Amino acid sequence: MDRPRLTTLLTWSVVGTYLLVALGATAAADGGSLVAAVHQASAVAVGGLLATTALLAQYSAASRGVRVGTIVAVITYVAQAGVGLAGRTNVVPFDGVHLLGGIAVFSFLLATLVIRVETTAGGPVDSGTLNGPNHGVTPIASDGDVPSPVSEPGSTRVRDRMRTYLELTKPRLMWLLCLLALAGMGLAVATGAELDGVTVVATLGGGVLGIGAAGTFNHVYERDRDRKMRRTADRPIATDRVGVRRATGFAVALVVASMAVMVTFVNALAAVLTVAAIIYYAYVYTVVLKPTTRWNTVIGGGSGALPALIGYGAVTGTVGLSAVLLALVVCCWTPAHFYNLAIAHREDYARAEYPMLPVVAGVRTARQRIFAWLGLTLIVAVLLGVITGFGVLYALTTTVLGAVFVRSVVKQYDVNERNSEDEQAAAYRSFHASNAFLGAVLVAILVETLAV
Ligand code: HEM
Numbered sequence: 001m002d003r004p005r006l007t008t009l010l011t012w013s014v015v016g017t018y019l020l021v022a023l024g025a026t027a028a029a030d031g032g033s034l035v036a037a038v039h040q041a042s043a044v045a046v047g048g049l050l051a052t053t054a055l056l057a058q059y060s061a062a063s064r065g066v067r068v069g070t071i072v073a074v075i076t077y078v079a080q081a082g083v084g085l086a087g088r089t090n091v092v093p094f095d096g097v098h099l100l101g102g103i104a105v106f107s108f109l110l111a112t113l114v115i116r117v118e119t120t121a122g123g124p125v126d127s128g129t130l131n132g133p134n135h136g137v138t139p140i141a142s143d144g145d146v147p148s149p150v151s152e153p154g155s156t157r158v159r160d161r162m163r164t165y166l167e168l169t170k171p172r173l174m175w176l177l178c179l180l181a182l183a184g185m186g187l188a189v190a191t192g193a194e195l196d197g198v199t200v201v202a203t204l205g206g207g208v209l210g211i212g213a214a215g216t217f218n219h220v221y222e223r224d225r226d227r228k229m230r231r232t233a234d235r236p237i238a239t240d241r242v243g244v245r246r247a248t249g250f251a252v253a254l255v256v257a258s259m260a261v262m263v264t265f266v267n268a269l270a271a272v273l274t275v276a277a278i279i280y281y282a283y284v285y286t287v288v289l290k291p292t293t294r295w296n297t298v299i300g301g302g303s304g305a306l307p308a309l310i311g312y313g314a315v316t317g318t319v320g321l322s323a324v325l326l327a328l329v330v331c332c333w334t335p336a337h338f339y340n341l342a343i344a345h346r347e348d349y350a351r352a353e354y355p356m357l358p359v360v361a362g363v364r365t366a367r368q369r370i371f372a373w374l375g376l377t378l379i380v381a382v383l384l385g386v387i388t389g390f391g392v393l394y395a396l397t398t399t400v401l402g403a404v405f406v407r408s409v410v411k412q413y414d415v416n417e418r419n420s421e422d423e424q425a426a427a428y429r430s431f432h433a434s435n436a437f438l439g440a441v442l443v444a445i446l447v448e449t450l451a452v
């Protein structure tokens with residue numbers, strides 16, 4: 001068996017096991033016999049797949065870790081099937097044990113897949129911290145790259161000005177953060193709360209203003225480092241298209257507008273959580289964590305998870321367990337989302353002296369963490385499905401989009417040349433897969449809570 005085929009089989013085993021866990025959680029929640037039957041049939045099919053994978057691992061030149069990992073997975077899988085069968089006759093209280101068993105098999109297999117791709121990666125695996133006073137990278141020219149202002153007709157100037165201010169608000173992030181707040185509202189509705197149009201529009205409106213404020217403060221604070229990074233050198237303040245004082249004034253105005261909307265049309269909890277999100281991102285993440293610690297993404301990601309609580313709190317006036325679990329999904333997802341970009345732009349981050357994980361610990365470690373955080377994201381997503389009683393749509397969405405995400409990370413190991421365009425493109429594919437994953441899961445939550 002050649003190298004890519006065993007890797008593919010292992011990937012399918014990971015995905016198949018996750019499908020079983022997700023379907024099993026659904027069957028346990030709704031007690032439907034059809035889902036239970038599909039779960040059992042899939043258990044036989046995935047068992048066959050896993051047995052084939054383990055056998056081939058033993059008889060191919062797979063590394064010891066892969067051989068041991070697949071055997072451990074098979075043993076746990078058999079025990080897990082036993083618990084499942086026992087549960088049918090109610091010999092043991094099987095739901096919790098069976099769920100944990102499934103998560104254990106999934107985790108073993110994912111760890112084995114990581115060992116597999118690491119031990120078979122073509123070319124040198126970069127454990128590569130960038131070294132030296134400038135981390136071995138040359139600074140980019142501070143001038144020359146920057147477009148010089150040209151005089152233009154009045155209407156074009158106004159439009160350009162508006163576009164420049166819009167850029168300060170980081171509009172590209174907004175769709176997903178809004179979707180997250182909407183999913184939070186959906187979870188609230190699932191508890192029996194009533195949703196009205198004013199709450200939806202005002203929460204999203206106040207939220208967008210808040211994100212704009214947070215993004216603008218971030219642009220102000222990071223202007224010097226932004227100039228050192230190719231990806232960010234053309235930002236409005238870095239290129240002096242907007243002055244620091246004006247931008248700060250704009251950010252303060254956005255905070256005030258956001259608060260006015262939240263307090264007038266939503267409630268105090270949503271307003272407090274929005275201020276907390278702004279401070280978390282613009283101060284705790286941007287000023288304290290990002291320039292100082294490799295854990296910046298892990299801890300800072302909490303700011304982007306808060307819209308789940310804002311949406312739920314806007315509808316109920318309280319914070320609920322399902323919303324906390326959704327926020328936890330996003331916290332786990334964030335490193336799996338961002339480390340891809342950090343890999344693609346690690347020279348940039350090194351040049352600006354940000355201690356992003358791939359810069360200080362190397363690409364190899366960063367990819368391991370992407371797998372680990374992605375695995376955790378999928379596990380917490382199942383727990384969210386269990387406590388909210390989500391159905392098949394949610395189970396299939398997390399599985400299919402999760403599979404696309406896992407596969408994209410596996411593919412990153414196929415690129416041989418360090419720092420090449422191919423390597424960047426592969427990392428970007430995982431980044432886009434991360435956004436598609438979260439977006440689709442949030443839409444599934446909305447459909448499950450509002451339409452079903
Ligand atoms: C510490 C936390 C995070 C970091 C460091 C991070 C970093 C980044 C970076 C550097 C970009 C590229 C921006 C650009 O070049 O325009 C980006 C894009 C994006 N991020 Fe994140 N992110 C984080 C958390 C989040 C969260 C919580 C969400 C939403 C729930 C999110 C959603 C997005 C979206 C939608 C994009 C734009 C994708 C596109 O343009 O196709 N991010 N992120």
Ligand SMILES: CC(C)=CCC/C(C)=C/CC/C(C)=C/COP(=O)(O)OP(=O)(O)O
Pocket residue numbers: 173177207210211214215218222232274277278281290303304306307
């Ligand atoms: C009010 C409210 C809900 C606020 C949410 C806060 C928020 C915008 C969270 C998203 C986190 C994020 C996109 C970080 C970008 O990282 P970065 O700053 O490192 O990216 P950069 O390198 O592009 O500047």
